[in-house]
Amino acid sequence: MxxxxxxxxxxxxxxxxxxxxxxxxxxxxxxxxxxxxxxxxxxxxxxxxxxxxxxxxxxxxxxxxxxxxxxxxxxxxxxxxxxxxxxxxxxxxxxxxxxxxxxxxxxxxxxxxxGGKRFANALSEPSSGNLFLNPVQEATPLGDGDWRLDGAKRFVSGAELADYYLINASIDGQPAFFGVERDETVEIHDIWDALGMRGTRSQLIGFRGTRLKAANRFSPVPSTRQNLIALGLPWLSLGIAQAAYDALIAQAQGKKLADGKPLSHVQWIQYETADVYVRLKAAKLLAGQLLELADAGADETVIVAMEAKILANQIAKDVADLGLRVGGGLAFTRALPFERHLRDAQAGGLMAYSSELCRLYVAKNELNVREQG
Incomplete structure (x- = not known):
């Protein structure tokens, strides 16, 4: 082809x-x-x-x-x-x-x-925060080559639909990854009442004596492997940002002032629209470079993924916030979509790695900071 x-x-x-x-x-x-x-x-x-x-x-x-x-x-x-x-x-x-x-x-x-079975990531522990690739919950050997997991994972998007979970646990102090089929030892705790992204129903899951089968353990991960979540999360936030931007433009062009002119003629709206437009474009360009690097198998993909996520998470919040201000009082209600965009936009910065942790890694990389010991 x-x-x-x-x-x-x-x-x-x-x-x-x-x-x-x-x-x-x-x-x-x-x-x-x-x-x-x-x-x-x-x-x-x-x-x-x-x-x-x-x-x-x-x-x-x-x-x-x-x-x-x-x-x-x-x-x-x-x-x-x-x-x-x-x-x-x-x-x-x-x-x-x-x-x-x-x-x-x-x-x-x-x-x-x-065949239509559903899968979900169950990696984030209540106590490990952003460091979801380094679990602290220790699996217990069963003596037959398998292990037992007693613990919990949080923010499992689509948990209630999943037939299989990708989970991790610590074995002899090292991260280990397994596929786990849903059974009676997997408990879904219905605690979801979130600020935004409410349709993900990213529940807390409890594991009570769940068997981690040696046959279902991952082989060593190649250093060249690309992580779809790391590549996709910047674009998830950019999609929210784009929806908020489209709604902003429609509101500015459609709502009339007392003199009959549309809101788009107001100077402060013009200035701030230019600002978010340019930054949204820049975030897309960086996220596009991330995907190109991933396709090329470049070593810098990991750090650029963090850079792209920082920009995408922030511009999503800023565009939604501007839409809320342009929409005025009505934008605080469900009559306009901005309050939903603003709530949804918060989620990206919290998803691991969070914006704060991404900034930490990027800064250490730029400043050549290396951990001692």
Missing amino acids: SILDSRAKEQAWIDLAAELSAKFALTAAETDRQAELPVANLRELFDQGMDTAILPEEKDGAGLSYSAFGRIVFEIARGCPSTACVWLMNTSAAESLITLSSPERSEHYLREWK
């Missing part, structure tokens, strides 16, 4: 995501109000083949590049960020289990994913 043909194929997937996103946008406000998982949206993405499109063609995927994948996340998030978040987590967990498991387990997970 020529480069032009490949680009056309990938653009068709991005266009499909944009088409579905416009449909998802019609129910996004209701999903938020009810704090319900967008099951119908997720089913439609699956039915369209979007879930497995990131897989190579030899595994019956579309062989999408990371550049296409990130932009698909962006398009879905423009319409319904909760749908985009759950879809991103489902895709990343399934892709990890398929790629990093033994050949036998990989084939099993692939069959299950193609």
Whole structure:
């Protein structure tokens, strides 16, 4: 296939995501109000083949590049960020289990994913915060080669739909990753009453004597492996930012002043619109560079992912805040979408790695700070 043909194929997937996103946008406000998982949206993405499109063609995927994948996340998030978040987590967990498991387990997970089973990441511990790749909950050896996990994981997006979880635990002081099938030892605690991204229903999960099977343990992760979550999270925030920006422009052009002129003629609105427009464009360019680096397998992908996340998280909040001010008093109500955009925008900066931790890593990298000891 020529480069032009490949680009056309990938653009068709991005266009499909944009088409579905416009449909998802019609129910996004209701999903938020009810704090319900967008099951119908997720089913439609699956039915369209979007879930497995990131897989190579030899595994019956579309062989999408990371550049296409990130932009698909962006398009879905423009319409319904909760749908985009759950879809991103489902895709990343399934892709990890398929790629990093033994050949036998990989084939099993692939069959299950193609059959419509759902996957979720259960990595963040209540006590480990952002350091979700370094669990502190120690698994207990069972004496037959397997381990037992007693503990909890939090912020598991789409937890209630999942059939399989990607989890981690500490074994002999080192992180270990497993695929775990949902059974009676997995308890979902319905505590979700969140500020934003309410449709993700990212619940707390308890594990009570859950067996971690040696056969389901990951093989060592190649240093060149790309993490779909790290690549997708900046684009999740950028999708929220774009939706807020589009609503801002519509409000500024549509609402009339006392003299009959639209709000877009107000000078402070013009100045601040220019500011968020330029910064949104810059954030997209950096996030685009991130995807290009990932496709090239570049070493600096990890640090650029953090840089891109910092910008994307902040511009999402700033665009939504400007929309709230331009919308005036009505924007504090559900009559306009800005209050929802503002709440949704907060989530990106909290998702691991948080904006604060990303800033710490970026700063240490720039200042050549190395930990002692």
